[in-house]
Amino acid sequence: xxxxxxxxxxxxxxxxxxxxxxxxxxxxxxxxxxxxxxxxxxxxxxxxxxxxxxxxxxxxxxxxxxxxxxxxxxxxxxxxxxxxxxxxxxxxxxxxxxxxxxxxxxxxxxxxxxxxxxxxxxxxxxxxxxxxxxxxxxxxxxxxxxxxxxxxxxxxx
Numbered sequence: 001x002x003x004x005x006x007x008x009x010x011x012x013x014x015x016x017x018x019x020x021x022x023x024x025x026x027x028x029x030x031x032x033x034x035x036x037x038x039x040x041x042x043x044x045x046x047x048x049x050x051x052x053x054x055x056x057x058x059x060x061x062x063x064x065x066x067x068x069x070x071x072x073x074x075x076x077x078x079x080x081x082x083x084x085x086x087x088x089x090x091x092x093x094x095x096x097x098x099x100x101x102x103x104x105x106x107x108x109x110x111x112x113x114x115x116x117x118x119x120x121x122x123x124x125x126x127x128x129x130x131x132x133x134x135x136x137x138x139x140x141x142x143x144x145x146x147x148x149x150x151x152x153x154x155x156x157x
Contacts, residue, residue, distance in 0.1 A: 002038030002127075005097040007090050008067070009108035010047040013151070016109050016133040023156040025107075030131070030155060031065050034105055042097045043067045046086040048074040091116050103127035103146075111138025118144045131155070 008027075017025045027045075034040060045062050047055075049071040059069045072085055087110070094104055098120040106113060109132035117128040121144075130137070130145040134152070142148045 002102040003100065004034055004038045004040050004103050004105060005042035005094070005101045006034060006040060006044070006067075006105045007042075007094055007097075007107070008045040009086065009090060009106070009110060010045050011086075012108045012110055012132075016136040017151060017156060020133045020135055021153075021156055025151065026155050026157045027062060027067070028065055030107070033155075038102065040066065041101060042093075044070055044090075044093055046070050046072075046090055048072055050074045087112055094120060098124040098126060101126060103129060105129045105131065106145075107131045109133055109137035109141065111140045114138065114140040114144035117141070117146075121146060 013025050017023060031040070031043075043066050045067040047059065047069060062069050070086070070089065072089075075085070090113070094106070094116055098104060103126055104120060106117070106128070108130070117130070120126055121128050127146040128144070129147050129149060130141055131149045131151055132141065134150045137148070
């Protein structure tokens with residue numbers, strides 16, 4: 001049975017599914033799909049800290065599914081998007097988990113993670129899977145992954 005670690009770039013998934021589909025991502029369905037292929041031993045969702053009721057409910061739902069929610073202060077950009085600066089935190093957590101798992105699943109379209117995936121595939125000989133919105137996932141990230149799973153209708157609410 002494969003031991004799996006999941007890492008979710010929540011802001012990236014939120015904005016890319018909203019932009020591409022006008023809908024939200026279905027984290028429960030993702031969990032069911034991944035757990036069918038092995039034991040999930042790490043599941044981190046990285047988000048920005050906002051204290052509004054909608055965000056608190058969303059974070060509670062993630063926890064209920066089985067994710068550990070990690071929060072950073074909310075930073076509002078001029079274009080209206082939010083930033084949580086989680087790239088380094090995700091990278092550290094992936095590198096720490098890579099020693100103990102058979103596969104890493106990353107939910108993000110951010111090309112900054114391509115070197116990370118290449119490193120864990122080479123150094124730890126594990127599978128590095130990516131879930132991302134096809135039109136908004138960096139080609140370099142797709143190429144660095146062992147396998148790429150497009151976020152489409154079946155993973156949306």
